[in-house]
Each structure stands twice: as C-alpha cells, then as structure tokens.
Amino acid sequence: MGLLLSVRTEYAVGQYLLRRLAISIPVLIGITLATYVIVNLAPGDPVTALISPEAASSLGPDWVAGQREALGLNKPLPVRYALWLKEVVRGNLGFSLQDRQPIGKKIAERIGPTFRLMFTALALAILIAVPVGILSALRQYSALDYAVTIFAFTAIAVPGFFLALAAIYVFSLKLGWFPTSGMNTVGKPETLGDSLRHLVMPATVLGLAEAAPLIRYIRSSMLEVKRQEYVTVARAKGLRESAVIGRHALRNALIPLVTVVALSLPRLLGGTVIIEKLFAWPGMGTLAITAVQGRDYPVIMAINLITAVLIVLSNLLADLVYAAIDPRIKYT
C-alpha cells in the first residue's frame, strides 16, 4: 500500500495520541475531585467504621479524636485533596486508613489474582462467543440459533451470584469435582493442577456471563455483514462459501468485538466484587468493597484513579485499533 501512506499515518497517530492524552489530564483530575468529594460526603467516619458501637463507647471520644488527628482527618477537605493530589503526582498512593499499609503494596498483592481470574474468564468468553456467535448467525432461525439465543438471554438474565452459588452447590458440594473457593489449597505446596482446579468455577461463571453479550454482538454483526454487497460480490465471483465467510465476512464482523473487549479491560483489572467474595478470591474487588465499607478514603481514591486511567487508556486503545483494522475510520 505504499511507504508514504504509512509514514503519514504514523505522524497522524502521534499527534492524535498527544492530543487525546492532553485532554485526558483534566478529565482525570475532574474524576478524582468528584470522587473525593462524594466519598467524603458518605456518612460515617473511617476511625469508627471498623469497630462496633460497643468498642466505640469503650474507647471513648478522646481515642476517636486522637485517631482522627493522627490520620489527618481534621484538616479541611480542600487541603486534604491538595495533599493527596500532590503525593499522587509524585507516584505515592498513600497509606490505608484501616491497616496503615502502603496502598501500592496492597494493590500489587491483589492485582495478580485478579489478572489470573479475569483474563482466563475473558479468554474463555471469546473462545465460546466467537464460534457460537458466528454459527448462530450463519444458521439464522435454525434450532441451533434459537438454542444459542435462549442460552445467551438466560446467561444475561441470571445474576452472576446465583450462577456462582449454584455452581458451588452442584459441582463442589454435591459432585465434589472442584474446591468450593479460594485460589489454592491451603497448607499444600502450590501446583499448577491445584491452581487450575480452583480457577475453573469462578472463571467459567464469569466467562459465561461475559460470553453471553459477546455472542449477541457477534451474531448481529455477522448478520449485518452477511448482507453487505461485497459479500454478495464475493459469492458472485464464485468463491467457495468457506472463503466468503472466513476471509471476507468474518474479519469485518469481528470489528465490534474490539470495542467490547477493549472496554472491558478496566473492569478486568477492577475485579468483580460478588464473584470474588463468593469464591473467596483475593483480588481487587474484595479490596474495593472493604475500602468502601471502612470509609478508607485513600484506598477508594487509588482504585478509582487506576480505573479512571484504564478507562481513558482503553478507550484510546479501542480507537487506535479500530482505525488500524478498519480503513474507513481515520484520525481527526
């Protein structure tokens, strides 16, 4: 296609990237400011959040006041936000108000398990959704298509927690195929087989939930592409059906998949609260929910910031990939 064109494209990409990144800085600051205000508006106090009323009354107002002082909660809100922002710019996410541990360390401990679970689930979802979605579109209104459609809607409609609990009950408690929860068997050396056995149920439950909407996307996209003129042209030229579908239709039908997958990346890192809780998975979702319950402002802010950055980046990534695979789309 020519060297000239690609050089021009790279130049355009660089400028486009810079512009998008520049825009995202005020967006991120806005997000953190809004989060900071909202989080601090939530009723209750991080100092007493983790103790019972009994303990609060035993420890007395002096203790509460001392802890608030020590944690810097007595400073006015704008000052606290400015301090937080200053440290974050320097790359310091601060300390958890609950256990006083550095947040960077807390996140580092949990991002691995979350990755493991979420990427397995996503891979599973794509592996299921792509062939099933295409098959379903190619045999529109067949028994298979109806079966897939019913399955997809059921999977979308049934809440993940129910699926998870049913899976635990059936496959773990009744059939005994898999452990009920956790990431490894505690007290035994970590082996690949053991890790996989623990991964199967949560990843499948999540993967099915992710696959269902994907199947619908791919099916409708394929149906649309199937009716395009260039497909008819390909057929008219006498190409074999497999070539028509495989080489011409499929490529274009999978373009929307890019958006869906790219936009699910932030969610992948954010973890999933309910599934993590039910499978006792030591990931980011558990960290997030505990932070919210404990009014652990710095942890909430850190998770929010990371998620916001990921959303900005994955949007950008989706746009870039889109432009790369779809010549109809240009950077402007």
Place this chain on the structure above:
Amino acid sequence: MRDSDDRTTVQDTRGMRRRHFLAGAATVAGGAILAACGGDTVPTATTAASSAGATKPAASAATTASTASTTTAPTTAPAAASAAAPTTAPAAGAASSVVASAAPAASGATGGQISIYWTKPSTIHPLFSTAGIEQGVERQMFGALMRMNDKLEPVPDLIEKYDSSADAKVWTFTLKKGLKFSDGMPLTAKDVVFTFERAIDKRTGSYWRSRLLIIDGAADFGDQKTDKIKGIEMPDDLTVKMTLTTADGVWLQTISDFAGLCILPMHILKDTAPDQMQKAPFSFAPTPTAGAFIYSDWKADQYLEIKRNETYTAGPKAKLDKIFCKVLTQQDVGIAQLEKGEIDLMVVPVTEADRLRKNATLTVTSTPAPSVSFLALNIDRPFFKDKRVRQAMMYAIDRESIVKEILKGEATVVNSTIIGPEWMGTPDGLQAYKYDTSKAKQLLKDANWSASQKVALMYTPGDKINDALVPILQQQFKDAGIALDLFTVDSPEYNRRAVTGATPQAAGDFDIALVGGGVFRQDPNVSAKYFETVSFTPAGANYGHYTNPMVDDLFKQGRSTTDKAMRKQIYTKLAQIINDEVPWIYLWSPNSIHAYNKRLVGFKPPSYATHLVWNAEEWSVTK
C-alpha cells in the same frame, strides 16, 4: 456442547434432590444478596448470635468497677476472690510438672494441620486489633500475662503467679522462668514494661490505652509528661509490680480481656517510634513472639499461617504443626468450605445449626453467649419518656415465638440484663412481659400514645437473624398501635448515630436501635456500662441516656462489697427496677454455635464466640 451439559446436570440434581438444592440455594443466596449490598465484613453492630458483639465490651466490668472508690478489696468478679489473697495460680504450677502431667493425658499425637474460618484482619498486631477473632489468634502467637478461659475467667498464661495487696491496688506478677521469644532471646520483665509503655503512649493509638490508664502515672506517661510510668516497677527480671490509682478488683479481667494483653518483643520493637508501630511491617509479620504458635506466613486476603513454637516453654508445646486462619469475608463461603472439609472450624449462624448437625463429618456445639440482644430506646425523645409506652413495647413483641421460629430455639428470652454468673443466676420478681397485644394497647391508651406518632428502628442490614426479625417487629408493633419505620444504615453511620455523634448532653441520632453485645454473664456489674448516668454515650454504652439515681446508687453499692449474698440482693433489686422501667426492650441472650470437623480433637467452645483458638495448644487431629 459444554453449556447444555451443565444445564442438564443442574436439572438432574434438582429433580433428585430438590429440597436439598433449594435449601442450599436459599441459604447461600441470602448471603449472596447481602454480599451484593456489601454486607458483612464490617463487624455488624446488631449481631444477634454473639459473633462480633460479644467480643468487644468486656471493658465494662473493669472500667466501671475501677471507678468505685472503696478501701476494702472490691472483689466484684469471679476470679477476684482468689486475687484478694496471694495465690499461686492453679494452672501455672511449676512449669516442669505441668509438662509432665499434661503430656500423657494428651489424646492426640503431635502433627497435623487445621484450618479455621477467619475474617479479613485489619492488623495482626495485638495493640491495634479490635476484633475478637484477631485477638484470639494473637494471644496464641504472643502469649499474655493472663488469658481468658472458657468460663470468662482470667487464668495465668506467661506468669507463674500473681499477688495483690489487700486493697487490690498493688498487683505483682511473676513470670515463668526461662521464657523465650522464638528467636531465642529471653522474655523478661523488661518486655512486659515495654509493652505496657507502648500501649499507654498516646502516640501509639492503641486500643488498650484507655483501660490501662488506671495505673498510677499512666496518664502522665501517655502524654509524654514523664519518661517512666510511676506505677510500674521491675524489682527483678521476672517480676513486674503495678500500682493502681484506685482499688480494682477486676484488674485481672482487664488485662485478660481482648483475649489477653500480648507481650511484645522489646529487642525488636524498641527502635520503632510509637506513632510508626501500626505502620511497621511487624503488624503483618509479627515475629519473633513467645506464644505456643508463631507466625509462619501471611497471604493477603487468603490466610494467616501459624506454626508450632518449638522453643515454647510457658507450657506444654502445641501438638498441631500448623493452623491456617483462612480469610473468608463471606459466611456462606465458610459454611460451604466447612461442609466440604476445606476448613475445620467456624462460628455458624443459628439458622444453619440444624442442617449442619445432620452432617456426619461435623460436630455442632451450642453454648450460651454472654451477650444480650435488645432494642435501645432513645429516652431523650419525648415520646419515650412515659414508661408505660416502653412497657407496652415489651408486651407487643412475641419474643418466645421469635426465638422458636427465627432463632431456632437457640436463645433465651431475658427480662433484664442481670443474667449471670452462676452465683447471681436470674433474679426473682421480674415481670415476664408475656406477649399480650391487648395489654400493650391498653398501656399505650393510658399513656395517650398518638397513632400518628412514627418511630424509626435503626439497624444494619446483612445479618440473617436481624433481617428476618425487623419485619416481624414492625408487624407486631403495628398490631399494638405503634407505627414503626425501618431505617437501615451501614456500620460507620450506625456508629456515628448511636455513639460517636452523641454528646454528654444529648443522646445519639436515633429513636430505636437494634443492638447486640455485652458480656453480661461475667458479672452483674457489666450492666453498669449500659445504665449508669456516668456511662452516657459517647463515653459509655448508655445509648438512650437513661438516668435513674436509684440505679446509679445500686450499682455503686454492688461494687463496694465482696459478699456474694449481699451483692445478689443488691442486683436483684436493681434488676427489678430496670425490668419495670424498661430503659431497653430486652429481647434475648443468644447461643453461640460452633461447628467443627470431627478430625479436630480438643476443641472447647470459647467464652467469646470468636476466640476460636483459645485452647489451640491442646488441639490435635485424628488420623
């Protein structure tokens, strides 16, 4: 295809064991919905089954008793009788003879591992833990001067003996000989003093501080006005002498509370500044320590692994190789793991007890918890001023049926908070407040209760018992003519409204609060913290700011004598008053239910439900 296979399996199972499936699903689904709402990692304020509630408040006995300024020894608690006269502690004995007699009696061999249900710890540092489930494990790891046994009594742990002066003001503790930290360094009186100093130092921010301020000179030291605590002396390497500002018959309870004040290794921590202690890595990797079990590994949100301390000399060595404290934020997950044998021990909700009893691999125990569940009434509200209104509320609730149906009979209805210990029993002459809607209506009519008056019941959703209870209360109050609104808040907001938002002048921001807790079975004086005028929130647990000079006076009398017969008389009178005045709506005292795998030998239900490992050094496993 894989998916349809799965579905068939589900249907088959459903067909064959429909009832089981539904029961299981309902059980877990309930919990899951709570999880979805962000249910239960925070110690719930309204625990009915004693899991969290019972662990916190034992301060009451100590703090309130210590305010009594008496010259004779005010032995207000069970163990205090022996404390008044210098005694050699029964369990301590000579270390060697204890070892000799205990070893043959051992029912299980050395070795093996056990996993227990644990919640997410906020720290593994004994100066900062607030939850009983953490404190129990910490005591096993560190060792304490005194620890709490399964009858709510303080017993020696690292000490050989304790003596107290006749007026219970001077206490002398003698450490066992040859104590060592797990790194081989000796544990001496210096470590004990260091621990007390750090706990008292205001900059540390320890939960222990407020209860230790009774030591002479502690307040000045805590505020950095002196560099030594005047009331703590070290006559020699094994002896610590504590002088208190006032006589305190329950000092032993105080230092054995929270599972026991753990002794820190001074040689490791002396260079850590007080305000850095909680942040230091030691908080999640506490080593070396001097308990029967020591730190082995911590995996965030997965488990704490502790192993047998091979250099332990304070008593017989533990038999188990390891204990895994698995971090499970979801109770239903724990139950599933228990049934599958992935964990061996946990506190289970009463609603699960019967189902788990049918499981052949499990043993289920039920023991009365020291706590009471109640509805705290805000007496500052004008509409609660008339005691007939409060009595009407007692009559309006069918407590017997609720205990039978919702708590599966695993609770005892109470009509005051004076429920123990044994010598006290349940006082005579109390109004039983049997369910009687017409009587409630009559009382409300006499009190000119307005049908349009709405009152709100504040509670934290997420506890199965409470969630089932509140709609019933609403209906039964409605039957009697009281319009009850349900008002759900999460735990931080509950704390603010009930306690920290209160001032000595005004009670918190609520009409009625559903509360559970208190170690009422330990001593009748525990109730003082809830009913005395000096215990108004936020400095005490008198949530509704109930005040009655007669009640204040009786509590004072009860603390100023050691004569049990006399005390019984005083507290019986007191119980009759608070039974008639109804500052709270008394509901019941729940049972603690523990379920454990039969492979675990030697488990005894603890006095605080969550102190699961209180006697773990005696545990072993079959096979």
